[in-house]
Structure formats: C-alpha cells, structure tokens
Amino acid sequence: MGPTVTLLISIGLCLDWAVRAQQDPLPRPTLWAIPSPVVSKGADVILRCQGHLGSHRFQLWKDGELRDERNTSWQQAEFMLRNVDDWRYAVNYSCRSGQGPLWSELSEPLALVVTGAFPKPHISSSHYYSAITPGTTVTIWCYISPQGPSHHYSFALLEAKSLEPLQRQSPTGTPAAFSFPSVRAEDTGSYSCVYYRKTAPHMASWPSQTLELTVSGFLPRPTLWAQPGLVMTPGANITFWCSRPKMSSLGEVIFTLWKAGTQEPLQQQISAHLWTSFLLPPVRPENTGSYSCTYMVQTASARGSEHSEALELVVPGSLPKPSLSALPGLVVEPGMHVILQCRQPPKTFLNSLTFTLLKVGTPQPLQSQSPAGTSADFPLLSMRAQDAGNYSCVYHERMAPHQVSDASEVLEIWVTDALPKPSLIAWPGPDVASGANMTLLCQGPSWSTRFILHKEGSMDTPQDVSQFSLTHVTPKDSGNYSCRYQPGTNGSLWTQPSDPLKITVRASVPSNTLLITLSCVSFLLVCLLLLAIFCHRSICIAGALHRDNLKRFFCCPCLPQGVCLPHHAEAPRDEALYTEVAKERPSEPSVSNSKDPEGVTYAHLNLRTLNKRQADPKETPIEPTVYATVSLD
Structure with a gap:
C-alpha cells in the first residue's frame, strides 16, 4: 500500500471519528470502589471504571488532574490504590473511556473516604430488645461529641464488616438519623457509622461501635434454578443452584435441597458464599417431582429461611403416553384463548396424578396440575405470536414409586399473524421441454385446507389439494410461480x-430438422470422397527410360492397370535413373510417342499451375521443364 493511499485512509478515519463525535458522543462511564468507597487507613482499594461497549482506553482523574491511563481489550479497567495511609488519597476521583481518538465525558465523581482521622461517633437504635417484629419502623442514630462542628461533616451508616455505605446524611445538627420504615428479615445484620469531611480531603472518623439488628421470623427465601433444564432425558445429569440474599449478619450457612413428598432432605452443603450447588446423579423417571431449597444459620437460634419457589423436574418414563388436544383448534387469532387438554390413556386407571405441560425449546415445564380426574386442562390465554410452537404433556404419580409417562405426541399450535410461509417445488424440475407434464407442489403445515397457485400476469388457481398439475406445457407456461395456503379457521385469511x-419451458425441435441435418452431412461426405479421388488421380508422374534399347513404362498407381504399357521382359533391372533439367526449353502441350524411337515417354509438368488451372499450350512456362528417366523392374 502506497503512502498516498495510507494518508487518504488516515484522513478518512479521522473525518469519520470527527463526525461521530459531533453526532453520537460516547456515553459517560461509571466509577465505583471495591470493596467500598470508605477505606480503613492503610488498606488497599480498587477503582473500577466501566465504559460503554467497544471502549478500549481508560483514564483515571484525581481532583481534576489526569493520574493514570491504560489500554484494555475489555469494556472496563481497574486502578489499584495500595496502602491508602495518606490523607491525599481522600479526594474525588473520576474516569473516562475512549474509543479510537474519541473520549467520553468524565464519570460522576467518587469521594474516597479514609477513616482514622477523628474519634469514633456514638450509635444507638430506637429498639433495644433483641428481636424486632417484621414491618416495624426502626431508626438508628449516629452523633458526635457536642464540641464537634457537625455542620462541616456528612454521616454514613455502614455495614459493619465490609464498611459498605448503606445510607448517607448531611444534617445541619447532630445526631444523624437513619430510618428503616418497615424492617424485613434481610435487614438483620451488624451496623456502624462514621462522619467525614464534606470537602476534600474526605478524612473520616474511626467507625463506631457495632450495633446488632435482629428481625424475627424466617430469613428471606432463597432462589433455586437448574442447569441445563427441568425436562431431562433418563441418564442425564442436572445441577440445582441455591442462592440467598446478601446479609451482613450471616457467615456460614447450611443450604438444603428438598423434594416434595419426602421428609428427609436430599442434600446439604455448608458455605459462606451466597450460593451453592447440588449435583444429582444420572436422573431416572422416579426423580420426577417438585424441588425447593432453604438455608439456615449455624448459631444457637438456628434460624432458617422460607422455602424457595418450587421447580418441577420432569424425566419421561415407561408409563403409556397421554393424548393432547387443543380447543378450539390448532390455529387461532391473536388474543384468543386456547385450552390444551392432556388426558391419560384409557384403561390405565391411575390415581393421584400430576399432569405437566411442556413446550419444545423451553427448558422447564410451563404448567402443572394435579386434578382429581383423568385429565388436566391447561389454558393459554391471549395468544401471541411467541406462543406458537410445539407442545406436549406428561403425567406422573405423586406417590412412590413416582412412575412417569412418556411424552405425548407433539401438538403444533399456530397464531395467524405468525403463520409460516409455504414453499413451492416443481417435479420433475423447473426446466422442461414443450409438451411435457409437470406438477407444482405447495408445501405448508399439515392442517392447511386450501391452496392457491399464482403466476405473474395470470389468474390465481385455487384448489383443495396442494398439488397443481400442468399438462402439455408450452413456452407460454414459462414464468414465475408462487403459492399460498389457507388455514381452516378463517375462510378469508391467506398466508403470505x-x-x-x-x-x-423449452420449445420442441421440429421432426424434419433431423432428416435435413443428416442429408446435409451425407452430401458433404460424398463431396469429400469425390474430391479425394480426383486429387489422387491428378498427381501422377510419368517417367521414361533413356539411351538403351530396353524400354520400361512408368504409370501412376492412380490410373487403371490397362492404361499402362507393359515393359519388356529383357529390360535390365539395374538401369540408371537420371534427370535432365532444361532451364529455358519451350514447353510442349504433349509429347508424342512416335517421335521417340526408343520408347521413352515424357511428361511435362507446370509446377506453378498444377493445382490452379490447365496449362495453355501457347504459353511459355516460366519454370524449367523437368524430365525424369525411371528404371522399372
């Protein structure tokens, strides 16, 4: 690539970036501190800058001055501040992200607060007893000594262990009040507070004493999910994940996995993390059922959580498969309701069954019911295009041995505004000869009831079958064809x-053309044969014997045998061959045998005009006359 091309490309890129900078400015990034913007003196802190998609350059600014810059292939960058033991760290930080030559605006400023500069404040609560009823309003106060000028300071309520700020206040007096209008179980925890300078440097006090807040009742319920899904084939593996809310008062907890209908827990795990996993062995049909999880603290109170939302695991088994039907039909208008009825097969006579509705492509069951009868109705309300798809159902026993049926036959449900486009194919193919027969097949769903064949510039052809027969086609039948189909629920609706x-359609070749072609070829072959014979007869050379009385005759092999004169038997076989060339001898039209007493035959050849015309005896040849004496055996 030449320097001129490189220069032009660079100019084009610069102009492109300039235009983008004017039309679409880069969004502002976000800056936060890990683990907290409140840092103990001497601790480390990470400032993370999260940019927009495509960001690869980041800058960290400290009190309006650029402090650090780095490139990264991700959309974020981390800046480490180690051993924050100097008050000069307690200032405002911001960052910006870049893409190419463009830079975003600076992020919202982050005030880094460093503790240990002032005496610790006092903390108290409106409720001093150990357990607080859920829904109660609780207030936590944080105040400094009376001689402290509180109007110069802001207050922060912290989670005691991580120092993460939960609430901030900037009161004009003291104390600062932090309110919980309606406490919940997840508000249980350990709290402390600090006060710090409103302006930089943001020096803060030592954290206050820890205040324990306990809300009675069950702990907040966890969340349960499964990988890879809840509809599993026998022999596959499945993992359940149970996660709890973040609570400062909790350390290690006991996670428990439960299955409905059993009194004993399936599995238990002890973890200080917010989640844990439960791996089931290769599942079998008897693993079908409802699963949930809980967690419990490892203290004397042994407080536990509520059960998570239940998940229905389905492992199809060996019981006869049910039947699935749709009312009012397989094709419905948008907004209509559909009822899918799953019915156990006749003569099974099983009781205490749970029916489950499945959808192909969805990793978990859609609905489950435990009716008293032998069937379950699953309503699909206000159908939309995304509700179209393939449905099936299973049933299983609610009590041991928990047998499970195979899945029913798949039922394809369509919403009219999401009907599939048909396809059109030709047999034996789209290219045929004139006079042939062909069939056009319009392929649509199995429930299609009526079809239309359309040709550009012609009338549509409707019929009740998907095959359109074209007999004895001609070139006039050539063109572009398409088709549509009609669902049975709406007589006026046609798909795209x-x-x-x-x-x-290729025009047929006339029958006499082949005969004419063969006749022409035969005629040309005859002409070529006659021309070959003529040329073969015209290239004969005559020779004569000279001086001796022995005579020989030389004839062209192209002449008939009777034309050649027989030679004498006594002629010697070793007669010499000589050639005489007369350079300026006049040509003769012919040589007479009567003028040659020795019986020599002379042939006069005009080499220039041999292949062009017959020699004129009155003309004198330009080239010399050549005589040849040939000894014939």
Missing part, C-alpha cells in the same frame, strides 16, 4: 406467498 419459482 412463497418465494417465487421460475419455470422454463
């Missing part, structure tokens, strides 16, 4: 047309 199919 298929992709056009180009049909080509």
